[in-house]
Amino acid sequence: MDSILNAAAQALATGDVLGALNRVALRDDPGALALRGTAMAQLGDLPRARQLLAQAARGFGRHETVARARCVLAEAEIALVSRDLTWPEGRLEAARQVLSQRGDAANAAHAGIIAARRDLLLGHLDGASQYLAALSPRALPPPLLAGYWLVSAGIDIRRVRVASARRALQQAEEAARQSGQPGLLAETEAARRSLDGPAARLRRQGVETAVSLDAVEALFGSETVVCDATSNALRQAGLAVSLSRRPVLFALLRVLAEAWPGDASREHLLARAFHARQADESHRARLRVEMTRLRQLIGSIADVSATPSGFRLVPRAGDVAVLALPLDDQHAAVMALLADGELWSSSALAMVLDSSPRSIQRALRALQEAGKAQAVGRGRAQRWALLTLPGFPTTLLLPNAGRV
Structure with missing residues (x-):
């Protein structure tokens, strides 16, 4: 790297984006294009940044595999930030392998963290965990270490493991402070505040309250039968029956749980689950069929019994509660x-x-x-x-x- 490119790279590293651009603005060699692309990304012009990085990657020679892999890595990070989830993840994996094989351990780890962040965003928690398992936190510089622990905390939050998530966020915050990057520190602090705030609405015997994720974790491990509308499941004492692929059955279950300890009328069940304004005999026949299916699926946790006016949820043990999304909005x-x-x-x-x-x-x-x-x-x-x-x-x- 020549002296001008080196000075531009050092300016970028210290946050002097405009100073870096001033040094390479009139150059169109691959190294200058890559630095300009990185600078434009930091200024928020992501489309232009992607164009410059792609142009730089094409300009590097066949034997400059590390430089091209770094350009691909930057493109992948921009695609993630701009929420372009159709960007081919195979290119990132190929770049990660090149960087690892050529001894660029820091950027190889960065590629793994970006891949883990993408999997976390898509809800592929096992995939994100595998990427993190391949990394050694002790070998990561502070900015990457903060990203590592943020992803780890995200996985624990999605799996409702609050104590583990809180420890990960504490480590992420410490690493962010060591990095000296205000944006990274703000991200970790925002994640911690989010974890401490209300996470859901709990309805129990007609009374609704806001609850934290700590309370949700305790609820999932208790004897209470929880109709979990955040993931369309029925839970009790660590046991879960998923109805995420059975929306009609879950709609019936939720009506029954909201009516507990009383029963829910057939008309109310038909209106909520089938959107039937005027129920006829065919609707009632379908309701009986669906109730039989629901009874079979949730039998390990609760039963469904018929009453003169409708149906009632009968837990094997404990009481019944409904856990709902924190915002009462269909979107x-x-x-x-x-x-x-x-x-x-x-x-x-x-x-x-x-x-x-x-x-x-x-x-x-x-x-x-x-x-x-x-x-x-x-x-x-x-x-x-x-x-x-x-x-x-x-x-x-x-x-x-x-x-x-």
């Missing part, structure tokens, strides 16, 4: 993702929430009409953001494939 999950402050495409939201793009587009339009979200750009470049933050942590609203 709460979309709002939770938008609340991270990044610009999201509808396709990325659909990937993370495992929903159809058309359903996500309808939700975004509804939020826009309600004055809660706004669109930026048009066509394929269109992105979405919240107009105002909803004021609740997203802990239990995000994908949590490993929790049930």
Whole structure:
């Protein structure tokens, strides 16, 4: 690296982005393009940054594999920040292997952390854990160590392991302070505040209260039968029966749990689960069939008995409670993702929430009409953001494939 590039790189490392750009603004060699791309990313012009980095990667020679891999690594990080989840993850893995084989341990670890962050965002908790398991925290510099512990805390939060998550966030905050990067420290502090705040709404015998994630963890381990509307499951004492793929059955279960210790009328069950305005004999026949299916699925935790007016949930032991999302809005999950402050495409939201793009587009339009979200750009470049933050942590609203 020549003296000008070296001076520009040192300026970037100390946060002098404009100083770095002044040194390489008129150069178009691959090294200068890579530095300009990094600088533009720090200034927030992500599309231009990606163009410059891609151009730099093409400009490096066939034998400059490490330089090209570093450009790919920077592209992958920008794609993650801009929520371009269709960016080919195979390129990142190939770059990580090149960096590891050529002795660039720090950037190889950075690639692993980026891959783990992507898996965490998509709810692939086992994949994120495997990436972290391949890293040695003691060998990481402070900025990467903070990222490592943030991902570790995210995995624990999704799996409702609060004590472990709190320890990871404490270590992330210590590493962020050592790094001297204000943005990284602000991220760790925001994560800690989110963990300490209300995480869900608990309804028990008609009384509704806000509860923290610590209370949720204790509830999941207790004898209380919990109708968990955050992941569509029925839980008791560490046992969980998932109904995430059976929305009608979970809708029936939730009505029964909300009515406990009383029963729920057939008309109310039909209206909530089947959206039937005027129930006929075919609806009642279907209700009996679905109740039989529900009884078979949840039999290890509770039974469903018929009453003269409807049906009643009968727990094997303990009482019944309903755990609901912290925001009473049908588009709460979309709002939770938008609340991270990044610009999201509808396709990325659909990937993370495992929903159809058309359903996500309808939700975004509804939020826009309600004055809660706004669109930026048009066509394929269109992105979405919240107009105002909803004021609740997203802990239990995000994908949590490993929790049930």
